[in-house]
Structures are given as C-alpha cells and as structure tokens.
Amino acid sequence: xxxxxxxxxxxxxxLMGNKVRAFLTMLGVIIxxxxxxxxxxxxxxxxxxxxxHMESMGxxxxxxxxxxxxxRFTLDDLxxxxxxxxxxxxxxxxxxxxxxxxxxxxxxxFGYSGTTEKYLVVTDSKLARGRFLTEGDVLHRRRxxxxxxxxxxxxxxxxxxxxxxxxxxxxxxxVVGVMERKGKEYAIGPDSNxxxxxxxxxxxxxxxxxxxxxxxxxxxxxxRVATVHLKRIFQKKYGHxxxxxxxxxxxxxxxxxxxxxxxxxxxxxxxxISLLVGGIGIMNIMLVSVTERTREIGIKKSLGAMNHHILxxxxxxxxxxxxxxxxxxxILGFGGANLVGMLGPETAVSLTSVIVSFGFAVGVGVxxxxxxxxxxxxxxxxxxxxxx
Amino acid sequence: xxKLENITKTYKNDKLSVEVLKGISLDIEDGEMVxxxxxxxxxxxxxxxxxxxxxxxxxxxxxLSNQEIQKKSSRQLAIIRNRExxxxxxxYNLIPQxxxxxxxxxxxxxxxxxxxxxxxxxREALDRVGLxxxxxxxxxxxxxxxxxxxxxxxxxxxxxxxxxxxxxxGNLDTKTGEEIMAVFQELNDQCMTLVLVTHDxxxxxxxxxxxxxxxxxxxxxxxxxxxxxxxxxxAELNLxxxxxx
Numbered sequence: 001x002x003x004x005x006x007x008x009x010x011x012x013x014x015l016m017g018n019k020v021r022a023f024l025t026m027l028g029v030i031i032x033x034x035x036x037x038x039x040x041x042x043x044x045x046x047x048x049x050x051x052x053h054m055e056s057m058g059x060x061x062x063x064x065x066x067x068x069x070x071x072r073f074t075l076d077d078l079x080x081x082x083x084x085x086x087x088x089x090x091x092x093x094x095x096x097x098x099x100x101x102x103x104x105x106x107x108x109x110f111g112y113s114g115t116t117e118k119y120l121v122v123t124d125s126k127l128a129r130g131r132f133l134t135e136g137d138v139l140h141r142r143r144x145x146x147x148x149x150x151x152x153x154x155x156x157x158x159x160x161x162x163x164x165x166x167x168x169x170x171x172x173x174x175v176v177g178v179m180e181r182k183g184k185e186y187a188i189g190p191d192s193n194x195x196x197x198x199x200x201x202x203x204x205x206x207x208x209x210x211x212x213x214x215x216x217x218x219x220x221x222x223x224r225v226a227t228v229h230l231k232r233i234f235q236k237k238y239g240h241x242x243x244x245x246x247x248x249x250x251x252x253x254x255x256x257x258x259x260x261x262x263x264x265x266x267x268x269x270x271x272x273i274s275l276l277v278g279g280i281g282i283m284n285i286m287l288v289s290v291t292e293r294t295r296e297i298g299i300k301k302s303l304g305a306m307n308h309h310i311l312x313x314x315x316x317x318x319x320x321x322x323x324x325x326x327x328x329x330x331i332l333g334f335g336g337a338n339l340v341g342m343l344g345p346e347t348a349v350s351l352t353s354v355i356v357s358f359g360f361a362v363g364v365g366v367x368x369x370x371x372x373x374x375x376x377x378x379x380x381x382x383x384x385x386x387x388x
Numbered sequence: 389x390x391k392l393e394n395i396t397k398t399y400k401n402d403k404l405s406v407e408v409l410k411g412i413s414l415d416i417e418d419g420e421m422v423x424x425x426x427x428x429x430x431x432x433x434x435x436x437x438x439x440x441x442x443x444x445x446x447x448x449x450x451x452l453s454n455q456e457i458q459k460k461s462s463r464q465l466a467i468i469r470n471r472e473x474x475x476x477x478x479x480y481n482l483i484p485q486x487x488x489x490x491x492x493x494x495x496x497x498x499x500x501x502x503x504x505x506x507x508x509x510x511r512e513a514l515d516r517v518g519l520x521x522x523x524x525x526x527x528x529x530x531x532x533x534x535x536x537x538x539x540x541x542x543x544x545x546x547x548x549x550x551x552x553x554x555x556x557x558g559n560l561d562t563k564t565g566e567e568i569m570a571v572f573q574e575l576n577d578q579c580m581t582l583v584l585v586t587h588d589x590x591x592x593x594x595x596x597x598x599x600x601x602x603x604x605x606x607x608x609x610x611x612x613x614x615x616x617x618x619x620x621x622x623a624e625l626n627l628x629x630x631x632x633x
Binding site: 006013014016017295296298299300301302303304305306307309380381382385 | 437440442443462463466467469470471475477481482483485486494495497498499542546
C-alpha cells in the first residue's frame with residue numbers, strides 16, 4: 001500500500017517536473033476522449049430525436065403506405081379493414097400537407113393533417129381544450145380544426161384560439177379544440193400541426209387519394225398478428241407483395257436501433273484511433289522518461305527497491321497521464337457536444353460513451369505504459385547507477 | 389561478516405574482454421572500519437559494487453553474514469540491500485524532488501514499515517547526523533556536506549549491518565570531508581562496520597585498516613598506524629550536547 005503511495009508520489013513528482021511535456025502527452029488522450037464523446041453524442045441525439053418522433057405516432061401502430069402499382073386507399077377501405085381484421089383497434093388515413101396559414105394579420109407555415117375522430121386513439125394523443133373532430137365533421141366535410149400547441153403559440157400569439165377562424169389556402173376553419181403538448185420543441189410534428197377532417201383536407205388538396213394509413217393494433221402481440229394479416233390482404237388485393245408497404249412500429253424501432261448502433265460504432269471507431277495514437281505518444285514519452293531517470297532507478301534499487309516498486313511508479317505515471325487526460329477529455333467532450341448541438345444537430349452525451357472512452361483511455365495508459373515500466377524495472381542496479 | 393573468496397569480475401562486450409578483478413580474497417569482521425584504496429581503474433569501485441550486491445562476481449564466493457550472495461535472486465538481493473547494507477555515494481545520490489526526510493524514509497518504505505515507526509526512525513537518523521533542523525529541505529537547498537549527511541542518515545535509517553561508502557568525500561572540500569569522516573568515526577565507535585573506497589590517502593588514514601588494490605588484485609592489507617581522529621562540527625556538536633546534559 002505504502003509502496004503504491006510512494007509510486008504515486010514519484011510519478012506525480014516526475015510529471016510535475018515536466019508539466020508542458022506531460023500536458024502535450026495528455027493532449028492525444030484528451031482529443032481522443034473528447035472526440036469519442038462528441039461524435040457519439042451526435043449519434044445518440046439523432047436516436048433520441050427518432051424515438052421522440054416514433055412515440056408521437058403512438059404505440060402499437062402499423063404504418064401502411066402505397067409503394068406505387070397505382071395503390072390508393074379510400075375511407076371505405078379503412079372501414080373494411082377494421083371489420084375484417086379483429087386485431088385492429090382503429091385505423092386512420094394519413095393525408096398531410098404543409099402550407100401557409102393565416103389568423104387575422106398573422107401568417108406562418110404549418111403542417112395540416114386530414115384525419116378522423118380516431119386520431120386520438122391511434123396516436124395516444126390528448127386534447128387540452130374543446131373537442132376533437134367527430135364522425136360528423138368527416139362525413140359532412142366540415143371546416144373545423146383542432147390546433148397543436150405550437151400553432152397556438154406562434155400563430156395565435158398565445159391568445160385563446162377557440163372560436164377563432166384559421167385561414168388555410170383561402171378557406172376559413174373554425175378552431176374547435178387545442179391539442180395537449182407532446183414533444184419538446186418541435187419544428188415539425190404534431191405540436192406544429194393543424195388537424196382537420198380528412199374529407200376537408202382532400203378537397204383542399206384537390207385529390208381523392210389517400211397514400212397512407214396508420215393502423216392501431218390492440219396490443220404489442222396483436223401488432224405482429226395484424227401486420228401479417230394486413231400483408232396477406234393487400235397482396236391478395238393488389239397481386240404483388242411490394243405494392244403496399246407495411247411496417248409496424250417495432251420494425252421501425254429495430255431499424256432505427258440498428259442504424260444507430262452502426263453509426264455509434266463507426267464514430268466510436270474513428271475516435272478510438274486518436275486514442276490509440278495518444279497511447280503511442282504516452283509510450284514514447286514514458287520511454288524517454290525511463291531513460292532520463294535511469295540514475296534515479298539505480299538509486300532506488302541500491303536502497304532496496306524491488307522491481308515491482310519501480311514498475312508501479314512508471315505505470316502509475318502513464319496511468320495518471322491517461323486518466324487526467326481522460327477527465328479533461330470528458331469535460332471538453334461535454335463542451336464539444338453542446339457546441340455541436342448549438343450549431344445544428346441534436347446531441348445528447350451518453351453515459352456509456354463517457355464510461356467507455358474513459359476506461360479505454362486508462363486502458364491505453366496501462367497497455368502502453370507496461371513496456372517502458374518493465375524496461376525500467378528490469379534495469380541492473382549497477383548499470384543504472386553509473387548512468388549520468 | 390564479509391568474506392570474499394577468489395572473486396573475479398570480467399566485463400565482456402563483442403570484441404573486448406576486460407578482467408577488472410583477478411581473484412580477490414578478503415575478510416571483514418564486525419566493527420571494522422576499512423579503507424579500500426587504489427588508483428582509478430584499479431577495480432576498487434567494482435569490488436565495492438560486488439560487496440554492495442549491486443553487481444555479481446564472474447566467479448568466486450561471496451559470503452555476507454554467512455549467506456552465499458551469488459545464489460540469491462534479484463529479489464533476495466534487493467531485500468539484502470534494503471536491510472543489511474547502507475550505501476553512501478560520492479555524488480550523494482539523493483532524489484532531488486524529495487525533502488531530506490522523504491529521502492531518508494525511502495528504504496523504510498520499501499521495507500513496508502508502518503508510518504509511525506518510519507517517521508520515528510527517520511527523525512532519529514537525521515538527528516544522528518545533526519540535521520534535525522533541515523528535514524523539510526530539498527537537496528538543492530542544502531550544502532554538499534549536508535547532502536552527504538542526509539545520504540548517511542538514509543543509510544543509517546535502515547539500520548544496516550554495514551555501511552559502504554564509495555568516495556564519500558570526493559565531492560567535498562577538505563574541511564567538509566573531515567566532518568563526514570568524523571561522522572563515520574563516531575558511527576564506528578558505536579560498532580557500525582564501515583567500508584570506504586577512496587583514492588585519498590588522508591581519508592584512508594581515518595580508518596582502522598587499509599587495503600590497497602591495484603590492477604584487480606590486493607597489494608597490501610594492513611592496520612592503520614597513527615590513525616587520524618577527525619574533529620568535525622558534529623563531534624563538537626555532540627560534545628556540546630554532552631556538556632549541556
């Protein structure tokens with residue numbers, strides 16, 4: 001124990017005697033750890049963003065979309081599916097557009113969704129005020145709207161939008177409800193959206209075609225059953241397995257996870273190279289340090305230091321370099337992640353990247369410190385003493 | 389105590405083979421104060437390194453306290469250096485970053501001694517060389533004589549059976565050298581065995597026995613007649629102490 005403290009002290013004194021050199025040696029590790037954390041934070045941030053988007057779509061939801069072959073859905077198709085597939089709870093059409101909207105003299109671009117009264121059920125959304133669209137609204141193609149939280153804030157400047165008219169492409173829609181806030185700060189997504197009856201939306205877009213559906217299954221288990229069932233129905237109907245794309249949320253999640261895993265690995269690998277280079281730098285300096293302190297090693301051996309005393313001293317020195325470098329790297333990594341986050345992509349520092357990169361850095365210190373330390377420890381006392 | 393039988397040492401490299409020691413036989417008893425004298429290149433330092441277990445002989449038998457040194461592992465030799473031998477070098481060989489106290493306690497740390505005992509012994513050793521007031525000083529803040537006394541304290545703290553000094557006064561002026569010799573003589577009076585290597589006849593005259601070595605063989609081994617009694621600051625210091633008490 002005492003010999004470890006002594007080793008630590010000797011190592012510390014050795015480093016303090018060469019502060020600039022110690023810092024420059026650390027730099028390799030600092031840059032390595034910092035870049036691992038920063039790069040991985042980009043990947044993690046992207047993943048979180050995706051997850052939030054996924055969640056906003058509701059759980060146990062199957063997305064059905066046309067992949068060409070002149071596949072178009074109708075509202076009657078929805079009813080038919082709900083009746084034929086017992087594992088389905090509800091189905092809604094996905095009719096979406098992005099356009100300029102006005103309230104009084106304010107104007108802004110927002111998305112609008114043509115949907116039905118089942119939207120709340122399918123996407124697990126909640127209403128904050130008023131009412132949602134009704135079956136009657138859809139049937140009678142009423143010009144009513146339910147607005148997202150961001151719309152209230154940006155377009156209505158916080159005034160109560162209930163009973164106000166929102167102008168979409170020249171048509172006035174009466175606001176009958178406000179959605180509860182869902183995400184954080186969404187530029188796009190349900191919070192910046194206006195929900196209108198699907199029939200009204202299709203008229204606005206001058207179309208009678210629906211390109212996609214969101215279908216909610218009864219449970220996670222039913223999602224799988226329903227997916228298979230739906231695939232069979234559509235293949236029969238259109239005569240081609242690829243005519244309609246059917247993806248459950250779980251499948252999406254798996255893909256997102258897989259993509260993210262690869263992204264994290266690639267970024268981690270790139271950053272690890274700089275850690276490795278940092279390690280070689282440590283080894284280089286440690287060899288110099290051992291040579292410089294040959295005489296000190298000789299003195300210690302003459303006083304009865306055993307090989308492990310010397311070994312520990314130099315090993316501790318290289319681990320201090322890599323460990324302190326790792327800590328500085330972590331701090332800078334947090335800074336780097338925030339900086340990148342301010343510049344554009346969403347970033348989130350993952351605890352795993354911090355732990356792994358720090359562990360890797362210390363490991364590099366040990367691995368690249370072993371050889372110089374062994375070289376020091378195995379010196380013959382008389383030869384070490386004679387060195388000037 | 390120390391018994392050398394026909395010790396040889398040959399240094400070899402690719403082309404050259406130099407026999408530095410050509411058969412040294414020697415007995416040193418407990419409580420002796422021996423000077424090994426010889427011109428440079430005579431092999432006296434090599435002999436000292438072998439006695440000090442820093443180097444191993446090419447052939448011959450070396451018994452230290454009845455242990456056959458050539459049969460010891462490097463680990464066992466480290467233990468012997470730590471417990472039985474105290475070294476004093478010409479260039480003091482203190483660790484510059486450490487204070488006097490920290491330098492002195494080093495061999496005790498290697499021994500794994502508990503903190504309290506270690507500090508006590510360290511202070512005692514520094515006290516014995518008259519440096520109690522300098523324990524927190526670093527080597528650079530001390531004079532040459534003081535540095536050598538720290539080195540002696542370091543050797544003493546380990547309570548070795550024998551002190552080995554290689555040109556201990558070589559870097560010091562005559563007066564300071566005299567002080568160091570006074571310390572040695574006092575230690576010897578307290579029954580410490582001392583072996584000194586020197587090329588200075590005056591220094592050798594402070595010892596009890598003089599071994600002359602030349603070209604790797606012993607050419608003379610005699611008792612020192614008319615031994616010089618060194619009077620150093622320390623002796624006066626101790627004298628003053630004695631008067632006070």
